[in-house]
Each structure stands twice: as C-alpha cells, then as structure tokens.
Amino acid sequence: xxxxxxxxxxxxxxxxxxxxxxxxxxxxxxxxxxxxxxxxxxxxxxxxxxxxxxxxxxxxxxxxxxxxxxxxxxxxxxxxxxxxxxxxxxxxxxxxxxxxxxxxxxxxxxxxxxxxxxxxxxxxxxxxxxxxxxxxxxxxxxxxxxxxxxxxxxxxxxxxxxxxxxxxxxxxxxxxxxxxxxxxxxxxxxxxxxxxxxxxxxxxxxxxxxxxxxxx
Numbered sequence: 001x002x003x004x005x006x007x008x009x010x011x012x013x014x015x016x017x018x019x020x021x022x023x024x025x026x027x028x029x030x031x032x033x034x035x036x037x038x039x040x041x042x043x044x045x046x047x048x049x050x051x052x053x054x055x056x057x058x059x060x061x062x063x064x065x066x067x068x069x070x071x072x073x074x075x076x077x078x079x080x081x082x083x084x085x086x087x088x089x090x091x092x093x094x095x096x097x098x099x100x101x102x103x104x105x106x107x108x109x110x111x112x113x114x115x116x117x118x119x120x121x122x123x124x125x126x127x128x129x130x131x132x133x134x135x136x137x138x139x140x141x142x143x144x145x146x147x148x149x150x151x152x153x154x155x156x157x158x159x160x161x162x163x164x165x166x167x168x169x170x171x172x173x174x175x176x177x178x179x180x181x182x183x184x185x186x187x188x189x190x191x192x193x194x195x196x197x198x199x200x201x202x203x204x205x206x207x208x209x210x211x212x213x214x215x216x
Contacts, residue, residue, distance in 0.1 A: 047176040054183035057190070073212030134161070 043051075096109050104111070106126050111119035138160050142153030149156070168175055 043172075043176055047180055050176075050180040050183040054179055054186060057183065057186045071213040134164075 107119050107123040110122040138157040142156040146153040
C-alpha cells in the first residue's frame with residue numbers, strides 16, 4: 001500500500017529547480033539538482049477510496065474484533081482516542097504530500113524535513129514494516145484456506161506472494177484496479193454475512209459480557 005500510495009504524488013510539481021537547491025545537500029545541490037518532472041497519475045478518487053477502505057476491512061478479517069475484550073466502554077474510549085490520532089495523522093500527511101515535488105512516501109517526508117540520515121532510518125523501518133505486513137497477510141490467508149483446500153499453508157503463501165509480486169511488477173494501474181475490485185468484493189461479502197447472521201443472533205450465547213468495561 002505504501003508503494004501504491006507513493007505513486008499518487010508523482011504528478012505534483014514543486015520548487016525543486018537549479019535556482020532553488022535543497023538545503024540538506026547530499027541528495028541534490030546547486031551542482032547536482034534533481035529536476036521536477038510531470039508524471040502520470042494512475043490513481044483516481046475511487047482508487048484512493050479503495051486503498052484506504054480495503055486496508056481497514058482486511059483488518060477486520062484478521063481479528064481486530066478482539067478489541068471488544070475490553071468491554072463496550074473500552075472499545076468506545078479506544079475508538080475516540082484512535083480517531084483523534086488518525087485525524088491528526090491524515091491532516092499531516094495530506095499537507096506534507098501536497099507540498100512535496102516528488103513521490104517517495106515516508107522516506108521523502110523524512111528526507112525533506114530531517115535530512116538523508118533520518119530518511120535512511122525511516123526507509124529501513126518502512127522496509128521492515130512492509131515485509132512484516134506481507135508475512136502477516138499471507139499467513140492469515142493460509143490459515144483461512146488451508147483447512148478447506150487440504151493443502152500445505154506454505155504453498156498458499158508462495159502462491160499469493162507470487163501473485164501480488166507479479167501484479168505490482170505489471171504496473172500501478174493494474175494494482176489500483178485490483179485493489180478497487182477486492183475492496184468492492186470485501187464489502188459485498190461483509191453485507192452478505194451481516195444479513196445472513198441476523199437470524200442467528202443470540203446475545204446470551206455469543207456476547208462477551210454485559211459490562212461496559214472488562215472488570216465491570
């Protein structure tokens with residue numbers, strides 16, 4: 001998702017010219033400026049919607065419901081706190097991304113604000129994050145499909161890794177289209193599940209408790 005999101009800003013044009021050298025110096029300077037070029041924008045508003053909503057929906061498929069273990073009151077308090085944090089994060093990223101002349105995601109944010117050393121650390125952290133995220137996703141998919149298909153989950157990991165790597169190598173346009181399709185399908189599956197689950201609702205059997213908080 002980070003790699004897809006980074007391509008969104010390639011069409012933005014900023015003040016990076018030979019007349020306005022960058023202050024950090026080691027990446028570009030008056031002797032080695034990096035010109036700003038007009039790129040092609042692959043993402044529409046629908047692709048951006050699918051990118052954000054799809055990432056959140058996938059979390060619900062992989063166990064975010066355990067938040068309710070703290071009770072309804074704990075869930076509501078946590079929701080309010082996290083909403084404030086994400087609102088601040090969204091506003092900050094929107095302002096920074098619209099001001100920068102090139103794509104690059106968190107690496108470029110750190111490069112422009114703190115210099116190449118900090119950007120190097122941020123780039124490594126992003127790499128570790130993406131690797132771990134991919135591992136969690138394919139392991140989760142394997143746990144879902146292996147009991148039904150009766151095959152080794154490691155094989156499922158390899159298949160999905162190969163599929164998504166091929167999709168990204170093919171191009172950003174294909175990745176965005178697949179993200180949009182998968183988000184629509186995920187919403188459809190959730191709607192079917194919600195409707196089908198209504199007749200089976202049994203609070204006495206399935207509810208985790210009647211207190212607002214875990215300890216009453």
